[in-house]
Amino acid sequence: xxxxxxxxxxxxxxxxxxxxxxxxxxxxxxxxxxxxxxxxxxxxxxxxxxxxxxxxxxxxxxxxxxxxxxxxxxxxxxxxxxxxxxxxxxxxxxxxxxxxxxxxxxxxxxxxxxxxxxxxxxxxxxxxxxxxxxxxxxxxxxxxxxxxxxxxxxxxxxxxxxxxxxxxxxxxxxxxxxxxxxxxxxxxxxxxxxxxxxxxxxxxxxxxxxxxxxxxxxxxxxxxxxxxxxxxxxxxxxxxxxx
Numbered sequence: 083x084x085x086x087x088x089x090x091x092x093x094x095x096x097x098x099x100x101x102x103x104x105x106x107x108x109x110x111x112x113x114x115x116x117x118x119x120x121x122x123x124x125x126x127x128x129x130x131x132x133x134x135x136x137x138x139x140x141x142x143x144x145x146x147x148x149x150x151x152x153x154x155x156x157x158x159x160x161x162x163x164x165x166x167x168x169x170x171x172x173x174x175x176x177x178x179x180x181x182x183x184x185x186x187x188x189x190x191x192x193x194x195x196x197x198x199x200x201x202x203x204x205x206x207x208x209x210x211x212x213x214x215x216x217x218x219x220x221x222x223x224x225x226x227x228x229x230x231x232x233x234x235x236x237x238x239x240x241x242x243x244x245x246x247x248x249x250x251x252x253x254x255x256x257x258x259x260x261x262x263x264x265x266x267x268x269x270x271x272x273x274x275x276x277x278x279x280x281x282x283x284x285x286x287x288x289x290x291x292x293x294x295x296x297x298x299x300x301x302x303x304x305x306x307x308x309x310x311x312x313x314x315x316x317x318x319x320x321x322x323x324x325x
Contacts, residue, residue, distance in 0.1 A: 212293045230280075301321055
């Protein structure tokens with residue numbers, strides 16, 4: 083048994099030595115370097131094109147086609163023909179392809195009009211998200227509990243105005259204010275609005291708060307460099323004034 087084990091170990095050593103011999107020879111051979119380099123290039127090329135194919139994909143959904151039909155009805159007053167719809171979708175696809183390519187080339191840099199448009203698109207997108215959140219009663223009520231002190235009503239008076247006729251003015255024991263008398267019917271001391279009464283105000287304030295929070299989070303991800311001694315003050319607060 084021991085002889086058999088020793089034989090296997092010797093055989094394994096011979097195999098390892100043979101493998102190492104051919105491996106060293108393969109590494110030293112210039113043609114092997116060419117094969118290795120080619121293999122690496124092939125892997126990198128395949129990886130690049132597999133990623134490029136995914137990032138260069140343009141997807142047109144059924145909802146986009148339906149929206150295009152609605153837009154055409156709005157603009158032209160009637161549904162588009164198949165030829166017109168086909169042309170519109172082709173235009174939309176071309177816009178996506180060329181706009182993505184322009185962004186890859188950095189052509190948007192230095193264009194104030196394009197930057198302003200993209201900024202407005204981002205604000206519009208953020209606003210839509212904020213409005214969706216504001217429609218959530220749970221989130222809105224949570225905001226109300228945190229800020230309820232801001233939603234107050236002043237002292238409230240209920241008054242009754244009575245226009246006096248000349249005869250009533252002559253016999254009235256009430257103190258007239260010109261041709262009328264004023265009587266206090268009800269008084270309500272200043273206090274905090276309940277959730278339902280404050281809801282319209284809450285919706286607007288909560289929407290603005292969400293917009294500012296999301297944009298502030300984006301701003302914090304950027305490092306801003308200004309010329310030395312320019313006298314320009316830029317903070318998150320000053321930037322949010324432009325939203």
